[in-house]
Amino acid sequence: MSSTNLTFPSRDAHRAWLATQAILPAGFRVGITSLSFVPVEVPKPAKMDVTLIAMDRPTPDFAGVFTRNALPGAPVVLSRQRLNEATVGAVVVNSKVSNVRAPDGVAIAERWCEAVAGALGLHGRQVLPNSTGVIGWRVPVEAMLAALPDAVASLGQRSLLDAATAIMTTDLYPKVRRALVGQGSIVGFGKGAGMIEPNLATMLVFLLTDVAIPRTELRRMLVPAVDCSFNCMSIDSDTSTSDTVLLLSSGAVPCPDPAAFERALSQVCQDLAEDMPRNGEGVHHVLRIRVSGAPNETIARGVGKSVVNSPLFKCAVCGNDANVGRLVCAIGKYVGPAAPDLDLRNLRIRMGGIPIFEAGSFHLDAKVEAALVAHLKQAELYASAPPVDGVFRPPVDYPTHERCVEVEIDLGAGNAGATVIGADLSHEYVSENADYRS
């Protein structure tokens, strides 16, 4: 799925590569500031980053896709409405508090957008708000308003690496991917490490381009690009209240070839969709499940999602334990209720290219077991070290490589397929999430 197959020997090597991706397209400026506040709900000092993306001129050419969670955050409620505006001129993002179902959340988000708009010479409805962090808490709007002049003063043509860093919550590292289209580019950056099964998690993705593509075309292209990338990915099956993918074109560069733009857009989305689980909370292994031979794409994706969301298979992978019985369990638990008439007699499964299941049964022995374990170990991003205080922390804050645990499932019952990306389940995930807010 990833268009690259890189290894990163060090944090510096990873950051240097990111810098080559994070080149701001023409027509945009970026501003960043941070602030301190004390949440009403848990009165301990907290820090928030505010990121501002301003366009040189408001654009009619923008698109957005949002969470299908039935209790979305205030920023999602407003941004969804603002898809109907003639033009937008800015995107604003805050970390730490997601402004989901807090008292007066929508009114507070509107007030914040009005203030941003005022500073930039826009109307409030021309600002697309985004928030990520704790659900249920109030955003500290007074502190944010006080910090706004700083953010505005910092606006400039800087690297998007700063923005990709400022929007992080539990992310270990920033995520940025770039594709060239003619004289222009599409640059996407995103955050998200937990509460991730986009059904468009708290996943925010911003795709900026200077390539001129009209709004209707942008919106038509974004749906399949998201569908085959973020919607085919899960870290922990928790579809967030705040998932957002925004795509804005400044139109500064003419489009040489809309089909090339659409391919580049899909590639950036797919690369970012693989970056998310690779940086998922506590992730040791990225899983790539290629399902083929399905009667339709829904079943192909359902099988893939069932495997990447199986806690037992995820734990086994984490331990480099080739417990492929759990893989078959996960396939069967989905197919039983969802497609009871599906004939699985021709089911064939490979892991790391090694055949493990066909003609109705497993084909396992000590040699196969050893080969499967070797495949798991080469795909491991890092090993856990028992911590002295019982709190597991990842030992690296960069992706050491782009290898995956490769699983191929041929259902033998049709011509449809899907590739689904996921992650294992580890002590580091539990440590991160058993006391995330403190």
Place this chain on the structure above:
Amino acid sequence: MSSTNLTFPSRDAHRAWLATQAILPAGFRVGITSLSFVPVEVPKPAKMDVTLIAMDRPTPDFAGVFTRNALPGAPVVLSRQRLNEATVGAVVVNSKVSNVRAPDGVAIAERWCEAVAGALGLHGRQVLPNSTGVIGWRVPVEAMLAALPDAVASLGQRSLLDAATAIMTTDLYPKVRRALVGQGSIVGFGKGAGMIEPNLATMLVFLLTDVAIPRTELRRMLVPAVDCSFNCMSIDSDTSTSDTVLLLSSGAVPCPDPAAFERALSQVCQDLAEDMPRNGEGVHHVLRIRVSGAPNETIARGVGKSVVNSPLFKCAVCGNDANVGRLVCAIGKYVGPAAPDLDLRNLRIRMGGIPIFEAGSFHLDAKVEAALVAHLKQAELYASAPPVDGVFRPPVDYPTHERCVEVEIDLGAGNAGATVIGADLSHEYVSENADYRS
């Protein structure tokens, strides 16, 4: 849901109470043996327990409900067929290997049943086979046949506590529940601690009664009893390939009141369904989600299942972290795709009896937070201790109490409801499952 509200100050106190439940009904005998073998797949010595439940006389009055996993184990395939037999006379159970999709698994299970039948004067099809353990491995049928005479020789009117212990895999303690009906009783025992979201995990439940109830009535009663108990429960969302609930009546005692029998059957099933997550792998807290105000029972159960299967909410509960934002996320992630037209404006949520959400938003402050944390702490079964070797193990092998984290969700959109039982997600779960087979 539990009919009792017990606390157990010690392992001995728990075992003494279990003994009061594990009284074998009239008409049954129990035999147990154990054996050693070396699996072909991972050649390290392993131990298996074999349990035999023999009836004094074959009975026409039996019922069974099985997993909906599309790749069921060989014992499920055979037992499902044998529901059509005129009578059955024995139930046989082995631990360690589940005989799921191993080469020639069905033929091997048939051979095993034939041998058991031969020793008991039955036909092979009068034996209901059950296996639990690793998926994909071959059962060591030669070693089992060699151990069979021991199992048969040990048959007698003993406590079911031995059987409930022999069928365990990762269970920490045996699970037995009893209800009296007239002069007779229903005694249920079961195993299961992981791969548990029965859709009717490797959950095996055996319900034995001496109360005379005809087959058609037994089968009619078992479906709703299972539906409101095991099918409203999840430890880790992984529906096993081997889930089985069997109900056998010896008919030794006349039934005074079929309605009383049906109530007792439901109660035993509900009590056992709560015992499973309480003894779930690494479980620190049992969750009880009471959903009301739903337009129908499917949605009520779907909301409850979504909450108990949310890894993020489960981790937060494990850490005694009142991160109720994740609770609301889990409700919304289900309702969004499953019931997009459901109006959630009247949604109200309580935890531990404390109102936290109404009229569209949270109502949280430092006092509410402290009360929620107190509720979580009183429901904790035990606290983790950081292990010196990095492998977390539960410090107790008995349930210290029967309290739950109590969540009430009123969807405000109808009159249907459901109660769903689940568990938190802990380091002990990950340790158990990252290297279960070794």
